[in-house]
Amino acid sequence: MHEFPVMPLGPFNIDISTTVAILVSVIVTFLIAKLAVRNLSVDNPSKMQNFLEWVVDFVQNFISSTMPANRVKPFVSLGMTLIMFIFVSNLLGLPFGIVTETHHVYENLGVTQELLDEKGGHVELAWWKSPTADISVTAGLALIVFVIVHFLGLRLNRKHYLKHYFHPFPVFLPVNIIETISKPVTLALRLFANIFAGEVLIATILMLGWYGTPFLAAWQGFSLFVGGIQAFLFTILTMVYISQSAIHDEEH
Amino acid sequence: MGWHWESTVIAMVAFGILYWLLSKYAFGPLFEVMEKRRQLVLEQMNTAESSRKAAEQQMEEQKAALQQARKEAYEIIEQSRTTSSKQAEEIVQTAKSEASRLKDDALKDIESEKNKAIAALRTEVGGISVKIASKIIEKQVDEKSQEQLVGQYLKEVGNK
Numbered sequence: 001m002h003e004f005p006v007m008p009l010g011p012f013n014i015d016i017s018t019t020v021a022i023l024v025s026v027i028v029t030f031l032i033a034k035l036a037v038r039n040l041s042v043d044n045p046s047k048m049q050n051f052l053e054w055v056v057d058f059v060q061n062f063i064s065s066t067m068p069a070n071r072v073k074p075f076v077s078l079g080m081t082l083i084m085f086i087f088v089s090n091l092l093g094l095p096f097g098i099v100t101e102t103h104h105v106y107e108n109l110g111v112t113q114e115l116l117d118e119k120g121g122h123v124e125l126a127w128w129k130s131p132t133a134d135i136s137v138t139a140g141l142a143l144i145v146f147v148i149v150h151f152l153g154l155r156l157n158r159k160h161y162l163k164h165y166f167h168p169f170p171v172f173l174p175v176n177i178i179e180t181i182s183k184p185v186t187l188a189l190r191l192f193a194n195i196f197a198g199e200v201l202i203a204t205i206l207m208l209g210w211y212g213t214p215f216l217a218a219w220q221g222f223s224l225f226v227g228g229i230q231a232f233l234f235t236i237l238t239m240v241y242i243s244q245s246a247i248h249d250e251e252h
Numbered sequence: 253m254g255w256h257w258e259s260t261v262i263a264m265v266a267f268g269i270l271y272w273l274l275s276k277y278a279f280g281p282l283f284e285v286m287e288k289r290r291q292l293v294l295e296q297m298n299t300a301e302s303s304r305k306a307a308e309q310q311m312e313e314q315k316a317a318l319q320q321a322r323k324e325a326y327e328i329i330e331q332s333r334t335t336s337s338k339q340a341e342e343i344v345q346t347a348k349s350e351a352s353r354l355k356d357d358a359l360k361d362i363e364s365e366k367n368k369a370i371a372a373l374r375t376e377v378g379g380i381s382v383k384i385a386s387k388i389i390e391k392q393v394d395e396k397s398q399e400q401l402v403g404q405y406l407k408e409v410g411n412k
Contacts, residue, residue, distance in 0.1 A: 013258060019259065019262055030278070052278075
């Protein structure tokens with residue numbers, strides 16, 4: 001398997017490919033959104049504006065399926081950012097990869113003598129991937145969601161939020177804590193595993209050489225689908241968690 | 253592949269910045285426009301509703317006016333019909349009276365003409381008879397008996 005270039009920068013170890021991928025994803029997402037709102041028009045929207053409005057409607061609809069319709073508005077922006085960023089991130093590693101080979105030690109890229117020895121003096125460095133194929137990144141996203149969920153729970157719905165840890169009996173506190181922790185963990189792992197598996201399989205198919213082309217095409221198409229599904233899942237689960245902790249339904 | 257907490261921090265910061273950028277430069281204006289469009293549609297629907305109502309009211313008014321006009325026209329026709337029949341009656345009446353008057357006049361004329369003719373005939377006949385008589389008598393009767401005869405004839409004619 002490929003190694004990823006890791007640059008030691010003072011006390012930090014910066015994963016170059018991940019950092020580049022994150023930056024590219026952010027820029028691409030922002031450019032798409034910015035292009036879509038370039039010539040905003042009330043009565044004669046452009047195609048791109050129509051597309052983005054469709055996304056907004058879509059996000060608004062699935063958010064309102066998780067919480068009462070009058071509470072949806074503040075979360076639309078968050079949902080849009082999440083779904084667009086994750087979707088772009090998921091697709092980023094699909095079209096191509098950049099891999100370099102090295103037989104020498106590059107301490108600045110994390111290619112140490114030990115690694116060279118371990119790999120038999122031949123190290124392949126992958127410079128391009130989906131940021132969401134890195135568990136550090138998905139963990140970051142899940143952590144953001146975790147913070148938002150519990151912050152909103154404490155702020156908007158303190159009484160019921162705190163009470164739910166002792167629900168239905170105080171004995172259930174450990175279970176409830178495990179549930180609370182498992183939510184962001186599954187969120188991060190699900191996204192990472194799906195995208196990472198997709199890229200691993202792409203790398204594997206590439207080993208087939210030219211014979212792999214039809215498989216590669218099929219798998220890339222499927223990865224497109226998986227990327228969309230995972231972006232949607234991440235966003236809707238975020239909204240479900242927010243709804244669970246921050247919005248108290250009168251029915252329960 | 254490994255865990256790098258630096259990537260986590262970078263991802264979180266990047267996501268935060270992206271959220272802020274998108275909210276400020278993309279979604280904010282977009283939501284505004286969508287809200288504006290919603291308002292516009294609402295407004296237009298209201299306008300359409302009110303104009304529909306106005307049109308309905310006008311339609312109602314038009315119908316009433318039409319009904320009124322129809323009624324008036326009917327009345328006018330009815331009136332004219334009665335007037336015309338009355339006039340016809342009058343005309344016929346006048347014609348009848350005129351005709352009878354003319355007839356009477358004619359009858360009177362005929363009567364007077366007849367009388368005149370009779371009078372004229374009487375004088376004519378008198379003259380002719382006198383002439384005839386005088387021609388016959390010229391040779392036989394003298395002056396005196398002639399006068400007697402004329403007087404007698406005249407008397408007879410006058411009695412007729």
